Amino acid sequence: MDWYSTVFELIDMRSFSNLWFWIALAVAWSSASHWVLGVPYDMVLRARRVGGQAERDLEDIARVNVNRVLYIARVSGPWLVGILFFVLTSMAILGFVYRVEFAQALVLLGAPMSGVAVLNVGTAARIEREQAHGPLLHKRLTRCRLYTQMIGTLSIFVTALWGMYQNLSLGVLG
Template sequence: MDLYQNIFELIDMRSFSNLWFWIALAVLWSTASHWVLGVPFDMVARARRYGGQAEQDLEDMVRINTNRLLFIANVSGLWLLGLGCFLLTGLGVLGFFYRLEIAQALFLLGLPMSLVGLLSLSTARLIYQTEPTGEALRRRLIRHRLYVQMIGVISIFITALWGMYQNLAIGPLGG
């Protein structure tokens, strides 16, 4: 029985008291701020520093990923929006009405990431319409990354507050 007890402690469904949830939250936002429109941010820094082929590689990667995002949005954007709203609403109701902590945790991960997705789509449309190159493209990507980081900081703050509330005020037995 000791093995089962250890396994269930490791994958505890009480998300906010579980170290794995906080590690996943940190990895999620670290990854989201590193990959700007599907382009690793070190390519932006390399293009600024070296120019030439690094600049051309950045412009090609941004063009490819922008076209990919816009194609997906044009072909199945409404279906994805409906599915996303359905899932977030379901998680919100399960989490905050029925007090299912795993649903609260997934909602607090999913809602801000959906905002990042909408921001990425908006930035992709701006890049597609204006076709910036060089410094203008790098500024647009840096601004996008800054907005993603701002959403991430606010999200982590709200999630930490809610997690502390869950752990301190409500307690392990739910109330």
Template sequence: MRSFSNLWFWIALAVMWSTVNHWVLGVPYDMILRARRAKGETGQDFEDLVRINVNRILLIAEESGVLLVGFASFMLTALVLLGFVYDREFAQALVLLGTPMTLVAWLVVRTARAIRARDLHGPDLVKRLSRHRVMTQVIGIISLFITAMWGMLQNFSSSALGG
């Protein structure tokens, strides 16, 4: 279960962050760019899709949020213990994948609440989603850096030990 020396782990990590950065609150980023430039039906379709996704996200957060937070906390705690106390590399890899995704999930709910509370439309909505994407990219860059450093440390230490 060598994760950090496995090419599939790094491919999964790249696909995960690419997908998270492309789909901003369930809206493809190219649609946000088109909405920034265009008016009329394209802008209305964009706002409808955002409204649908905001309502869906907030419904899930309000109805199941406590259970989801509890389950995620339990899983991350178990993975941290397995990975860093019991030195299981696969669990370490899952922690390095899952922890930043919990930050992104919190950011998604926060952005959805702000969109609903401020009743954002048009350029203000595009600006808010663009800001959300930048924050997600910052989380991704920090996460990729930490994961790469930890992975190199694991690979160097296992090769030094002859493993």
């Protein structure tokens, strides 16, 4: 057995039957729902519960991350959107027209994450526009987290259905 076949046996390129893909999917959505606009959600809970210094820390880190997200969106936004659409379209064509399973997996992970990115930019703009702080900031971050979790749940469900379909059809055909 040569090195090449050993590596590809360890790293199965059939994504939907690979445990590592499902671990990566779970970690990606867990991280996306914990880090709301770059702010760890436990800071929101602690600020709501304790107040004082925890509240000031939350407002500071939220302000920094809102400014960072909006700066990136305003300066590089059109280029990032164009590159993202090119990559996602290329992966979708490779995956669903040419039946490359790895590309399908990337689309099923990347497309919903793109929606979360749009949600984050919109939430950041709203926080800046409203100059949100205190309970209003908590509400905006909590709502952004809830929508992220809803997108993630739907994404995992659709990915699981598609993965089961792929595994069953390849099991019957292959």
